[in-house]
Each structure stands twice: as structure tokens, then as C-alpha cells.
Amino acid sequence: xxxxxxxxxxxxxxxxxxxxxxxxxxxxxxxxxxxxxxxxxxxxxxxxxxxxxxxxxxxxxxxxxxxxxxxxxxxxxxxxxxxxxxxxxxxxxxxxxxxxxxxxxxxxxxxxxxxxxxxxxxxxxxxxxxxxxxxxxxxxxxxxxxxxxxxxxxxxxxxxxxxxxxxxxxxxxxxxxxxxxxxxxxxxxxxxxxxxxxxxx
Amino acid sequence: xxxxxxxxxxxxxxxxxxxxxxxxxxxxxxxxxxxxxxxxxxxxxxxxxxxxxxxxxxxxxxxxxxxxxxxxxxxxxxxxxxxxxxxxxxxxxxxxxxxxxxxxxxxxxxxxxxxxxxxxxxxxxxxxxxxxxxxxxxxxxxxxxxxxxxxxxxxxxxxxxxxxxxxxxxxxxxxxxxxxxxxxxxxxxxxxxxxxxxxxxxxxxxxxxxxxxxxxxxxxxxxxxxxxxxxxxxxxxxxxxxxxxxxxxxxxxxxxxxxxxxxxxxxxxxxxxxxxxxxxxxxxxxxxxxxxxxxxxxxxxxxxxxxxxxxxxxxxxxxxxxxxxxxxxxxxxxxxxxxxxxxxxxxxxxxxxxxxxxxxxx
Numbered sequence: 387x388x389x390x391x392x393x394x395x396x397x398x399x400x401x402x403x404x405x406x407x408x409x410x411x412x413x414x415x416x417x418x419x420x421x422x423x424x425x426x427x428x429x430x431x432x433x434x435x436x437x438x439x440x441x442x443x444x445x446x447x448x449x450x451x452x453x454x455x456x457x458x459x460x461x462x463x464x465x466x467x468x469x470x471x472x473x474x475x476x477x478x479x480x481x482x483x484x485x486x487x488x489x490x491x492x493x494x495x496x497x498x499x500x501x502x503x504x505x506x507x508x509x510x511x512x513x514x515x516x517x518x519x520x521x522x523x524x525x526x527x528x529x530x531x532x533x534x535x536x537x538x539x540x541x542x543x544x545x546x547x548x549x550x551x552x553x554x555x556x557x558x559x560x561x562x563x564x565x566x567x568x569x570x571x572x573x574x575x576x577x578x579x580x581x582x583x584x585x586x587x
Numbered sequence: 588x589x590x591x592x593x594x595x596x597x598x599x600x601x602x603x604x605x606x607x608x609x610x611x612x613x614x615x616x617x618x619x620x621x622x623x624x625x626x627x628x629x630x631x632x633x634x635x636x637x638x639x640x641x642x643x644x645x646x647x648x649x650x651x652x653x654x655x656x657x658x659x660x661x662x663x664x665x666x667x668x669x670x671x672x673x674x675x676x677x678x679x680x681x682x683x684x685x686x687x688x689x690x691x692x693x694x695x696x697x698x699x700x701x702x703x704x705x706x707x708x709x710x711x712x713x714x715x716x717x718x719x720x721x722x723x724x725x726x727x728x729x730x731x732x733x734x735x736x737x738x739x740x741x742x743x744x745x746x747x748x749x750x751x752x753x754x755x756x757x758x759x760x761x762x763x764x765x766x767x768x769x770x771x772x773x774x775x776x777x778x779x780x781x782x783x784x785x786x787x788x789x790x791x792x793x794x795x796x797x798x799x800x801x802x803x804x805x806x807x808x809x810x811x812x813x814x815x816x817x818x819x820x821x822x823x824x825x826x827x828x829x830x831x832x833x834x835x836x837x838x839x840x841x842x843x844x845x846x847x848x849x850x851x852x853x854x855x856x857x858x859x860x861x862x863x864x865x866x867x868x869x870x871x872x873x874x875x876x877x878x879x880x881x882x883x884x885x886x887x888x889x890x891x892x893x894x895x896x897x898x899x900x901x902x903x904x905x906x907x908x909x910x911x912x913x914x915x916x917x918x919x920x921x922x923x924x925x926x927x928x929x930x931x932x933x934x935x936x937x938x939x940x941x942x943x944x945x946x947x948x949x
Contacts, residue, residue, distance in 0.1 A: 389780055392775075396712075417726070417730075419730050420733075421733035421734055442644055442645040442647070468734075470739075484733065488748050488749065488751075489748075491751070492748065494869065494870055497872070501900055575642070577874050577875070577901055578642065579744060580744055580745055580872065581744075581870055582870040582872070
């Protein structure tokens with residue numbers, strides 16, 4: 387008996403009755419704070435590879451050389467929509483939901499430095515890392531197919547049958563070498579810290 | 588005379604009451620359960636192995652994918668462990684924002700736990716009400732962080748996004764609605780005679796058994812274990828004047844009611860946080876360093892422990908995670924389900940301890 391009264395009381399509430407008779411599903415709208423896959427804002431990409439550096443998903447984003455400019459490309463099957471690339475990009479090339487606006491409003495950014503190391507017991511001197519590195523390609527367009535180079539300005543080259551790292555400070559942490567290494571011998575340590583610009587000022 | 592047959596009844600790994608695969612083997616005499624054994628291992632992900640050799644910005648995402656229900660707290664405990672290793676201090680505003688995100692996640696997690704229980708005892712009306720309320724909570728989590736579940740909100744030295752004043756106002760309005768709804772739902776649960784028949788005095792775990800089995804979280808608090816909430820030791824929560832919820836009955840009803848009370852407490856904490864949100868930066872910066880630590884935090888299900896070892900570039904060399912459910916599941920099988928008078932009570936008692944198998948097996 388008591389439970390019947392409970393049911394009657396529960397379902398005779400005016401708001402429930404109103405809902406029952408005038409039920410209307412709210413239209414499906416994407417809220418403004420929804421974080422979608424990053425899209426391009428149309429600003430010019432400088433090819434600093436910050437987005438590739440910070441991306442936690444393997445194969446989520448790649449900065450590719452189009453005819454005359456760089457352009458990031460997002461692979462939606464791999465992207466996990468974390469929005470870190472939008473935050474890390476210094477040129478506001480990417481946008482995703484409110485992330486870009488909020489990051490600008492908060493004046494937050496990431497600061498980072500990198501360290502390259504090669505495990506010589508795993509390395510088989512194929513030179514894939516030196517060939518695939520986009521900075522190497524810019525520094526020395528004549529880079530050999532086996533990773534040898536006559537330029538001293540490259541990040542790394544094959545010398546005496548092993549990888550020599552010359553200019554670690556030029557590395558942008560894009561981990562292209564890591565992806566292209568067949569043995570996972572080269573590792574890029576990416577040190578990132580989140581900063582707030584008021585702290586620096 | 589009724590014939591009593593001794594049988595071993597397997598529940599799971601695929602059982603409509605279980606949200607995740609797990610097997611309970613109940614040895615019964617008639618309907619009475621004599622002994623129960625838990626069999627885990629149906630969904631090992633090997634996530635700790637994937638984490639090795641990666642920097643925090645990748646491990647952070649893996650950590651929150653350990654559990655789909657309480658993902659924020661995995662992020663929080665991992666990041667706070669990294670901060671402890673690297674001696675990074677966070678600005679007060681970031682600490683408060685972390686508490687807001689964590690408490691929103693706790694509300695969502697408790698709501699889904701109580702939903703599962705109501706669903707298991709076939710009170711689907713209340714279950715669906717609770718799920719509906721959870722949507723609003725998740726919307727607010729999305730408003731703060733941009734994602735509903737896997738938020739990746741905290742980073743070493745702070746948080747990723749600030750709480751805008753208009754968002755804070757909308758969040759408080761939504762929370763007021765949630766609190767009104769929850770009052771009604773708790774009244775339905777507390778005073779429902781059929782719910783009482785299925786919950787009160789069923790699956791009792793005494794305080795001694797709870798301490799012996801090292802239970803944590805709401806399961807332990809429902810049995811009256813004092814001082815078992817790690818939020819009591821967290822500096823930000825201490826600032827906010829957090830107090831532990833404890834009940835003494837130790838039955839299914841108490842476990843669900845502890846979660847309901849914690850939802851109200853969380854709403855209160857969020858309100859206090861928003862009202863006293865300090866001004867200032869939300870990120871303090873700081874690079875991760877080498878070190879080794881064991882750090883615990885309070886997940887919605889209890890104590891969550893991360894043991895982390897990092898190298899000088901902040902990469903995780905070794906990591907071990909201990910999740911709260913592993914103790915609760917065993918305690919449930921050995922103390923609560925023992926002497927259950929019906930197989931129907933086994934499922935409801937098991938769900939009332941809020942098992943999270945994804946956490947358990949990583």
C-alpha cells in the first residue's frame with residue numbers, strides 16, 4: 387500500500403505530468419565547449435613541429451610540406467582530441483572548440499627542450515633517422531640516402547658507421563626519427579612544462 | 588522434505604548485472620551461499636607496460652584510460668606523484684580548480700555506481716533518474732575541461748584551462764539543480780520499502796572484517812572504519828575543511844547511502860571552491876626530474892596508489908598502479924556475500940561494493 391502511494395506521489399508531480407504530456411526532446415546542438423578534432427584557422431604554419439612534439443597519440447598529427455608552405459594534417463582515426471596541439475602551437479594555426487580562445491584568454495603556453503640519445507646496441511646504422519628528420523633536410527638538401535652528410539649544420543649524420551649527434555639544440559622534438567627507426571634505437575626525450583605568461587613577466 | 592543440493596554457481600564472466608567481465612564462483616547449499624571465489628583476468632590491457640619509457644604528456648593520457656569512470660582521479664594522482672618527484676609546487680588557483688574537476692568526477696562516478704545498484708535490484712526508475720542527473724554533471728565537467736570523460740585536465744605545475752566567471756555561474760546553477768534532484772532521489776531510496784527489503788541488513792560487513800580485508804573508500808566508510816579517506820590528508824581538501832562521511836551499518840543500504848552523502852558533500856566542496864577561488868596564475872611551470880615515489884590519492888572507490896620511477900628526462904622508467912577495487916572485490920567475496928540467503932542478493936551485494944574491473948586489471 388505504501389509503495390502504491392509512493393508511485394502515485396511520484397507520478398502526480400506537476401512537473402512530471404507536464405514532462406509526460408508535453409515531452410519534447412531538446413534539439414541536438416553541439417555545445418560551444420565541445421572539443422572537436424583540430425581544424426586549421428588559415429594562419430600560416432611556420433613548421434616548428436610543436437604540435438607533433440606534444441601529440442600523445444601515435445600518428446595523430448603530421449606537419450607536411452605542401453608546395454610552398456607547411457601544413458599540419460590531423461588523422462582523425464588516430465587523434466584523441468586532447469587539444470594539446472592547439473595549446474602548444476605558437477602561431478594559432480590550429481583550433482578546436484574553445485581551446486584556442488581559452489588558451490589565449492589564460493595566456494598559457496608550453497615550454498620545452500629535447501635530448502636525443504641513440505642506443506648503439508640496438509642501432510643498425512640504417513640512417514633512417516637522419517634521412518627522415520625534417521630539420522636535417524632543411525639544413526642539408528644534399529643529404530645522402532644512407533644518412534651521410536658533408537654539412538656540419540645537420541642535427542645528426544652517419545659518421546664512421548654510427549649515428550653522430552652534432553646539434554641537439556636544433557631538434558624540435560617532432561619524433562619523426564623515433565617513428566622511422568626500425569629498432570627503436572633512437573629516443574627523443576621531450577621535456578615539457580606548462581607555463582602561464584604572468585609568471586614570466 | 589525439500590531436497591538440498593550442493594552446487595557451484597558461476598556468475599559471469601558475462602552476466603547482465605556485471606558491467607565488466609569477472610567471474611564469481613559461489614558454492615551454495617540450496618540458495619544459501621557458503622563460499623565465494625573471485626576470478627579476474629578477462630580484460631588485461633597491459634597499460635603499465637605501455638607507459639614505460641614515455642614522458643608525462645603521454646603517460647597522463649594512458650593513466651586516465653586505466654578506468655573509464657574515475658579517469659580524472661587517475662590523472663590527478665599520476666600528476667601529483669610526478670610533482671612530488673620533481674618538487675613542483677602548484678599555484679593555489681590551480682589547486683582549487685583541480686578539486687573542482689575531481690569532485691565533479693566523483694559525483695559522476697558515485698551516480699553511476701548507485702545507478703548500477705538500483706538497476707541490479709530492479710528499481711529501474713530511480714536508476715534512470717540517477718543517470719539523467721549524471722548527464723548534467725558530465726556536461727559541467729565538459730564545460731570546465733572540454734571533455735566529458737577523458738579530460739586530461741591536470742599537468743605538472745597546474746591545470747590546462749581556467750574557469751571563466753560565466754562558466755562558474757552556470758556550473759553553480761546546474762549544481763543547485765543536481766542537489767534538488769538528488770534530495771528527491773535520496774528520499775526515494777531512503778524511504779522506499781521495497782528498496783529496504785533488498786538492501787537493509789543484506790551483505791553486512793562488520794568493521795573488523797573491513798579492517799582485516801583492507802577495504803578502502805565508501806565500502807570501508809559504510810562499515811565505520813574511521814579516518815580512511817585520503818582527502819583528509821590532501822592539503823587543498825584540508826584547507827576546505829573536508830570531513831569524512833561514516834556510517835556504521837555496513838550493509839548494502841549503508842554503502843549506497845555513503846555515496847549519496849558524498850555527492851552532497853562534493854557539491855558543497857565545489858561551491859566552497861568556486862566561492863573562494865583565489866586569483867592568480869593557473870600554471871606554475873617546472874620540468875619533471877628523476878626520482879622515485881609512492882603517492883596515494885582518494886579515488887571515488889577508495890585509495891589509489893601510484894608507484895613511479897623516472898629518469899633524468901622525466902620519462903617513466905617503472906610504474907605500478909594499485910587500484911581500490913582489488914581490496915573491495917576480495918572483501919566483498921569473502922565477507923559480504925558469505926551467508927547470503929539468495930543468489931539474487933549476491934549480484935546486488937557485489938554491485939554495491941562498486942567493483943571496477945577495468946581498474947583492477949589495467
